[in-house]
Amino acid sequence: VDLIRGEGKIADKSSVIVSGKKLTAKNILIATGSRPRQLPGFEFDETRVLSSTGAIMMEKLPKKIVILGAGAIGVEFSHILNAFGVEVHLVEMMDRVLPLEDAESSALLERAFKKRGITVSTSTKAASMTKSASGVSVVLEDKTGAKKTMEADQILVVTGRTPNTDGIGLEAVGIKTEKGAIPVGDFYRTRMPGIYAIGDVIQAPLLAHVASKAGEIAVEHIAAELQPARAPKHVPALIDPLSIPSCTYSDPQVASFGLPEWKAREQNRKYEKASFPYRGAGKSVAVEQTEGFIKVLIDPDTKEIIGAHAVGAEATELIHEILLARTAELLPEDIASMIHAHPTLSEAVKGVMQVVEGRAIDI
Numbered sequence: 493v494d495l496i497r498g499e500g501k502i503a504d505k506s507s508v509i510v511s512g513k514k515l516t517a518k519n520i521l522i523a524t525g526s527r528p529r530q531l532p533g534f535e536f537d538e539t540r541v542l543s544s545t546g547a548i549m550m551e552k553l554p555k556k557i558v559i560l561g562a563g564a565i566g567v568e569f570s571h572i573l574n575a576f577g578v579e580v581h582l583v584e585m586m587d588r589v590l591p592l593e594d595a596e597s598s599a600l601l602e603r604a605f606k607k608r609g610i611t612v613s614t615s616t617k618a619a620s621m622t623k624s625a626s627g628v629s630v631v632l633e634d635k636t637g638a639k640k641t642m643e644a645d646q647i648l649v650v651t652g653r654t655p656n657t658d659g660i661g662l663e664a665v666g667i668k669t670e671k672g673a674i675p676v677g678d679f680y681r682t683r684m685p686g687i688y689a690i691g692d693v694i695q696a697p698l699l700a701h702v703a704s705k706a707g708e709i710a711v712e713h714i715a716a717e718l719q720p721a722r723a724p725k726h727v728p729a730l731i732d733p734l735s736i737p738s739c740t741y742s743d744p745q746v747a748s749f750g751l752p753e754w755k756a757r758e759q760n761r762k763y764e765k766a767s768f769p770y771r772g773a774g775k776s777v778a779v780e781q782t783e784g785f786i787k788v789l790i791d792p793d794t795k796e797i798i799g800a801h802a803v804g805a806e807a808t809e810l811i812h813e814i815l816l817a818r819t820a821e822l823l824p825e826d827i828a829s830m831i832h833a834h835p836t837l838s839e840a841v842k843g844v845m846q847v848v849e850g851r852a853i854d855i
């Protein structure tokens with residue numbers, strides 16, 4: 493692999509210009525990622541008004557910070573800064589933290605955050621902001637229109653990302669973006685033959701493992717076209733959206749894949765649900781991590797696992813056993829009857845499947 497450092501711009505369907513040098517290839521894969529989205533009135537200066545990039549580079553802790561946006565990034569920074577003793581105010585426009593997760597996961601996380609002293613304001617938006625030499629003054633507005641002003645040393649704005657699709661030469665090859673992102677079809681091909689796009693530029697779930705899996709699929713497809721004899725077998729055309737794990741590294745951890753209840757209802761999809769509390773797994777008591785649950789959504793006719801949600805210690809690890817079951821087309825009874833070592837947190841995974849099967853023993 494040749495690594496050429498510099499800013500690339502597509503010149504035509506088989507060449508890219510980097511620092512005045514033309515590189516040619518049969519295929520081009522666009523993976524230019526995304527950047528923090530600017531919120532009008534809250535422009536980043538990385539001193540008082542931080543983006544996630546600025547927050548990562550932080551050298552001195554603020555005493556008090558307002559974090560706008562309670563998606564995974566806002567939640568993770570709330571967790572980290574609170575652990576360092578910073579007074580954190582987390583503000584979310586939607587009616588709960590982690591609005592894309594199952595509502596029960598959001599509720600448990602919010603309760604845990606409040607117990608840790610993090611102030612959480614949901615159904616609240618930041619209306620305006622003024623900077624001073626010593627900090628920022630943020631006007632927050634709740635859904636009734638009531639306003640209050642909050643003083644802080646800094647404000648961290650993590651309300652979304654913008655795909656890096658401008659200035660990369662898409663117009664030269666006739667690729668039009670949709671809401672800033674590059675539309676793709678099977679194998680992550682764009683509308684221009686030979687050009688592929690993966691990762692944050694296609695606005696798939698903005699996750700590193702989604703970007704790299706899509707990269708594998710695209711590159712294996714390119715390789716198969718170039719060398720049919722060495723083509724890998726069974727390359728999927730796209731990632732199964734119900735099999736993408738999504739993890740928030742806070743305390744408690746939050747992990748999921750597939751459908752949350754709100755989305756199943758939105759899609760008129762029939763489901764059965766089952767939950768198992770961490771407390772039912774002996775190890776959670778031994779390690780004093782009893783807060784949390786594992787919940788699954790099951791198709792009532794086929795018993796297919798269509799969603800899983802875990803909140804608590806090592807939730808981001810535990811989710812993978814259930815995801816393996818889904819991808820291998822196993823049924824809840826397969827996990828329910830498999831021996832899980834005692835004492836482990838994984839017993840909660842067995843436990844939730846026993847609940848599905850109507851034969852729970854440990855609760």
Ligand SMILES: Cc1cc2nc3c(=O)[nH]c(=O)nc-3n(C[C@H](O)[C@H](O)[C@H](O)COP(=O)(O)OP(=O)(O)OC[C@H]3O[C@@H](n4cnc5c(N)ncnc54)[C@H](O)[C@@H]3O)c2cc1C
Pocket residue numbers: 498499500501523524525526544545565656659660690691692693697698699700701702703
């Ligand atoms: C604070 C934060 C925490 C995150 N945590 C997680 C996490 O825990 N787990 C997870 O799965 N995901 C996480 N993500 C998301 C994850 O980082 C992205 O989804 C992933 O990096 C996307 O990969 P990508 O290859 O599309 O883009 P990137 O990783 O952003 O890479 C794109 C690269 O292209 C370069 N580039 C852009 N334009 C050009 C050009 N014209 N020429 C040459 N180079 C160019 C950029 O400089 C960059 O290096 C997090 C994101 C943020 C911001």
